[in-house]
Amino acid sequence: MNTATDTTTAAEHAHTTAWIASVLRARIAAGQLTPGSKLSEQALSESLGVSRNTLRQAFATLAGESIVTRIPNRGVFVAAPGAEEVREIYRVRRTIEPSAVLWGRPTPAQLDAMDAIIRKAKAARDAGSVRDMANANQAFHEAVVSLTGSELLRELMDKVLAEMRLVFHAMSAAPDFHTHYVDRNAALVEQLRAGENERAAADLRAYLDAAEAELLGHLEGEAPNR
Incomplete structure (x- = not known):
């Protein structure tokens, strides 16, 4: 028995499983895989060049993150988060994002990058593109968490934003959901440029509370008709 070889193989397998999970997570976050899709x-094992066993382990990882759902004898489906999942998402976001704004010390380059995202969001709003506004919103909040300088928090936020993308699909009947957050994002960057981190953190907490309430109002309002 070659322990060194076995250890290397196990590490490579774990790396491949993590890579597959990240690919699928990114596709969900980009809106390429929608809630309820099988x-x-x-198809995935062939397109990604991996075994079905490795793919199943990646599915298990994503199921643990509530991004996919396994249904016995039917298969694996992209999840459709409900009200409790939204509450959990915002518990995490309220813990991470205001802290990133409060304690982060953004460089001019980081602020310029956030301004560029906002310009894309405004262009999408003017064009009436809900998908592009959602993409810009996702990118903006990724940038907020990047202010922490923590790779672990960025990885956690990637998981949260993938689940958020699934929630956004539930808001397709409310296409103006993203529009009123574009200007709030712009105001946040202005506060950071001015060094008003405490004010920015407080406003971001209020922003997240408002977004959660709007999402829950929509989801719970729909529940009786599901």
Whole structure:
């Protein structure tokens, strides 16, 4: 028995599983995989060049993150988060994002990058593109968490934003959901440029509270008709 070889193989397998999970997570976050869609083992294993067993382990990782759902005898499906999942998402976001704004010391380059995201969001709003506004919103909040300088928090936020993308699909009947957050994002950057971190953190907490309330109002209002 070659312990060194076995250890290397196990590490490579774990790396491949993590890579597959990150690819699928990114596709969900980009809106390429929508809630309720079935994930075909055969198609994905062929397109990604991995075994079905490795793919199943990646599915298990994503199921643990509530991004996919396994239904016995039917397969694996992209999850459709409900009200409790939204509450959990915002518990995490309220813990991470205001702290990133409060304690972060953004460089001019980081602030310029956030301004560029806001310009894209405004262009999407003017064009009436809900998807592009959602993409810009996701990118903006990724940038907020990047202010922490923590790779672990960025990885956690990637998972949260992938689940958020699934929630956004539930808001398709409310296409103006993203529009009123564009200017709030712009105001946040202005506060950071002025060194008003405490004010920015407080406003961001209020922003997240408002977004959560709007999402819950929509989801819980729909529940009786589901």
